[in-house]
Amino acid sequence: MAFVTDPITINKTVLKNRITFAPTVKFDYAGEDGKATSKHIEHYKERAMGGAGLIVVEATAVTPGGRFGKNHMGLWEDSQIPGQREITEACHEYDTPVIIQLNHVGVGANPECGPAIGPSEHTNWHGTVARAMTICEIKDMERSFVDAALRAKDAGYDGIQLHGCHGYLINQFVTKNVNKRDDEYGGSVENRARFGANIIRDIRKECGDDFLISIRTVGADPDLEDCILVAEEYVKAGCDYLQVSHGMGEIAKASDFATDKYNTICALGVKFHEHFKGRVPVSCVNSLFTPDDIKYLIENDLCDTVDLARAILADPAFPKAVLEGGEYTPCFKCKACQYGPFTAHKCPAAFKRGVVQ
């Protein structure tokens, strides 16, 4: 039986326990230059001090057009490396490995940042019609992800995570709802996974065997079986670690897997773990708020690591409370960190602890 306090080695990176801090973007921390700011550095330092076994730095754009909005961190040029290096140094100071999530929004591109593009023509959530990428643009985009990974390595990251879920570009290639292509990037599982798999293969080639490559992949879009086969393509290409979350809204078919201990999204990770057990570590995420929630998953061998967002936003020392016992400030589950009310990423639980964000 594994315990939450047990270390786990993923590729060559040792996580000192089974708790990971999930990627959580800070919309108002970066300037238009996409550089990490002192707010980012403090934020991640505090979370490294708080005891998480791995920090996954938030969705970071691989091109200016791939940002959520103008105030969003990027790794599309070398001038962005020094700020990122300060984040990795702050985490390593506390013996905490750190990887960074790389992303492009694709069909949902913010018109202030760049054109909406994706695998196929698609009406996006801003109500505009995204254009289908040419093969040449797809190859260039794969290159942008690899270049960003090389910059991440230069900045001292132990690895990267591809953002392959939540409806962004890599997810858009996987889902048949958006990907209507009839060339080598559309149709079969192998073809729909090709964009992500090509990126993984090239990162492995250029960043080396020891560089941790993770993907936060989609667990059901449209269904679990298809997404497990997609993940198999990522593993074949060299992916070391799968974190599983939801896709573009279609998780209904997975609802049968939820239990009174964990919800549908988390259940997708449990199903992936059943499939990949002993081959590739798998992480579960979503609505894990108490030490008991977390211990249940690890001690019953339902996943290899648990990924926590809001619980660690509310209290960076929540991992320590899980690992060692003791008090913590619980997440209020108000979603102010995601949706306001005033600006993004304001957490009343953190205010209660006296933190000014």
Ligand SMILES: Cc1cc2nc3c(=O)[nH]c(=O)nc-3n(C[C@H](O)[C@H](O)[C@H](O)COP(=O)(O)O)c2cc1C
């Ligand atoms: C403020 C905020 C920002 C987020 N940003 C990202 C992100 O950059 N990348 C990502 O994959 N998920 C992101 N998410 C989703 C979380 O990583 C996580 O999957 C989700 O919050 C569910 O986990 P939780 O119940 O532990 O909060 C974000 C969530 C929140 C609350």
